Amino acid sequence: MTGPHPASPADRPAWDLRACYRRGELSPSEVVDAVLRRIEAVEPQVRAYLYLDADAARREAAQWDRAAGAEDAPPLAGVPVALKDNLCTRGVPTTAGSRILEGFRPPYDATVVTRLRRAGAIVLGKTNCDEFAMGSSTENSAFGPTRNPWDPDRVPGGSSGGSAAAVAAGEATLALGSDTGGSIREPGAFCGVVGLKPTYGRVSRYGLIAFASSLDQIGPLAQDVRDAALLLREIAGRDPADATSAEVEVPDYPTLLTGRVAGLRLGVVREFLEGGLDPGVADAVGEAIRALERSGARRVDVSLPHAPYALPAYYIVAPAEASSNLARYAGVLYGHRTAQATDLIGMYARTRNEGFGAEVKRRIMLGTYALSAGYYDAFYLRAQRVRELIRREFVQALEDVDVLVGPVSPTPAFPLGERVEDPLEMYLADVFTVPLNLAGLPGVSVPCGFAGDLPIGLQIAGRAFGEATVLNTAYALERALAAPARRPRVVAAAERRSSPA
């Protein structure tokens, strides 16, 4: 957001808070108080948080009040952040949205949490998500759904719906989510915030409760592109505790945001604009592409013929890995254990039956089946081959263009309850985001307009470890589109209630 900033510190981006701290115009305590007031005002409707520790946040803020304005203050000093509840936090409840982990307090912090703390961030709490990050609406949380701040009758997207809604509603300045098939980008689009899924290996997964290990990535949700760049810089980089984290240098993402896209080859993916696209989404995406062209980017039409096979391949690979990753939730060492069992098998069966929700069970069964002797070749192995084809196709396309663009999701945020009974319909929300997870490539969802009152996101994908280019393209778009004067409905209502008549 480059326009004038709103009155509440809860709505200011992190880079702006930092400037305010420097100038002594605001203190971390004032910011945290403003955010906590906002939470109090909107949370009854939004329900973004599963766990909130206001006292701890206030204490931490007070500790930063003097230091946050210093020249050598760490980059996120005094900035309130929210963490998706599938990120382990030492001594703080971590459920991944599941009954089976109710009451579980990890004895350790995820690497990203350690890095955020080192960068001075204040952890507000843990945000709601689909159970074990399996879902596209946050309706699969065992603890009830989160609602979209733009329209509380609609979903915020998922699975990182709590993180996206929190940022959209000013309930956190920054948030972390995780993205296995679109779980950062889709809620980012639905809630009108920036969401980035980094390249596989860019951010350590240590301490991220695994859904599908070869697809999961942690990434930022932020009010604007600069904030997303800032947050990515703090969490990215090799971690000895994650063998799949890459030994690739981390650029100073914020300073690489020039907004210049002259000559940038903009690959418009034909398959992403075909059939079933909501007209509002098509319009906003079309306008975004034209805006980038006006800024000097060169449109190149690209075809990715295997992209339509991404969703079916994903629904083999992801459940297969999940069926193994979730086996440990069996009532032995931690989490829920049934009170009913008399023998070992009974304990496993009842514990898991009581602890897991319907969608998680569905995917465990799908994955178990796909890995079974006699079906392995036909399902898992074939899906991995399709995955490799898709990866090659994307990598090849990105030799001829600098970024690939298209819609994040075929529709804007849909009404709560609309798709819960129809898993296939729900899965289709991720049809454009899933290919990047299969290919391991980075993608950002950046707000590009509205369909009615609902935000729309443009997806910009790039080469492996090409986050800087992806973010800069998003930044160019953010500047090219007039900053919307609109605010999420629940926020506007809360402000009206609190401002003197």
Added chain:
Amino acid sequence: MSGSAAVGVYETVIGLEVHVQLSTQSKMFCGCACTFGAPPNTLTCPVCLGLPGALPVLNRKAVELGVRAALVLNCTVRPESRFHRKNYYYPDIPKDYQISQYQYTGHPPLATDGALALEAGGGTRRVGIRRVHLEEDTGKLVHAGGRSLVDYNRSGMPLMEIVSEPDLRSPEEARLFLTRLRAVLQYAGVTTGRMEEGTLRCDANVSLREPGGPHGIRTEIKNMNSLRSVERALRFEEARQRDLVARGAAVVQETRHWDEARGLTFSSREKEEAQDYRYFPEPDLLPVCVDAAWIERIRRDIPELPEARRRRFVETHGLPEHDAGLLTETRPMAEFFEETVRLFGHPKTVANWLVGDIAAYMNAAGVEIEEIAVRPAALAGLLTLIDRGTISGRSAKEVLDEMLRTGRTADEIVRERGLVQISDTDELARLVDAAIAENPGPVGDVKAGKDRAVTFLVGQVMKKSRGRANPEMVNRLLRDRIGAS
């Protein structure tokens, strides 16, 4: 298989699956220490407890030791291998999957196609090694007071599995193979190879067949906890199968447990339909890449192997082949020998005591050299006392016996028991004169040239001195005094 007449011609076919714990400082996929005997659940962390969000990181040293083992077993090290997940539910495996390099379509294990040479019956037999792979150990279930407890100290310990080809033809040969394999791995510094501590475990596949014919139905034998029990269990199983075949009955493919106390194998009655472990590549780990340069570095670091050490013992220490073979059978024994020689300096004497009294004690007590109470310095101390003439050889055996039982030093025991040898000529002369006076008959025999009578008189003097007299001096004095030499 049918017809009892044919039973005699059947040959026994044995293949071994050997698990060894690698001698690394830390576990396979985390930094927890690999220590034996620590209090339960003190060597654990989020990774080896399988906590949500924890990830494995491969211990490079474990790969190195795996490659080292592969090299000493003449295997082909695969430039790229992968870990897989073996999925099954059990409380001792906290993730409910085991990370292993079990062979899987298209992905070879760490190393394949090796061989170990056995010297048997004057010739050399080549036993094929099918594969060598790495995996993590499970925790340990402890059943006590009607409850089941789990100790996760062992969870994630680095294991290597070595699978032989079914090239072994008798229980004796299987034992010899296992002994040789253990020695080679110990020498290479790959494992401590202690079956009692579980750092070496062995399962066996046993079947019968007509020579050169197709393999018969095999049984898998588990729970063999010593070299001796491997041989006993296989001998039992071989006989059991031969008996079945002789009676025209079928061998059932099953897992059987060895019962050491009862001396038999019994069916574990596990469901024999193959469990579906749903193997798939471990996505949390990168492929294991071992390039030629790394292999060369590992090869250069391999310590001296048993064969080379045996030759060296013969050539530089002048030991008989037989002694050198016994002393190099395990690495701790060879090291015990060398350390004692370093302190004492008479290799043949040291070898005599080790393969003699000490080996006899170890056999009787069923312990390994590293478990006995006597350390090389203590043995060298004893041998020095003999060498200096402080104690007699006969007293020395007595002293060693007490050293082995109590762990005390030879000096202490000798002083306490007053075993210092009498080499004082005057004192000995008194004893010799007394013996001459008391035994006129034998003295006469000596004078008559019956040399055997000298031995009798020496014995009398020794008795009077309670074994402390220096026998050589007694002999000389007797002859001098009787004037018969």
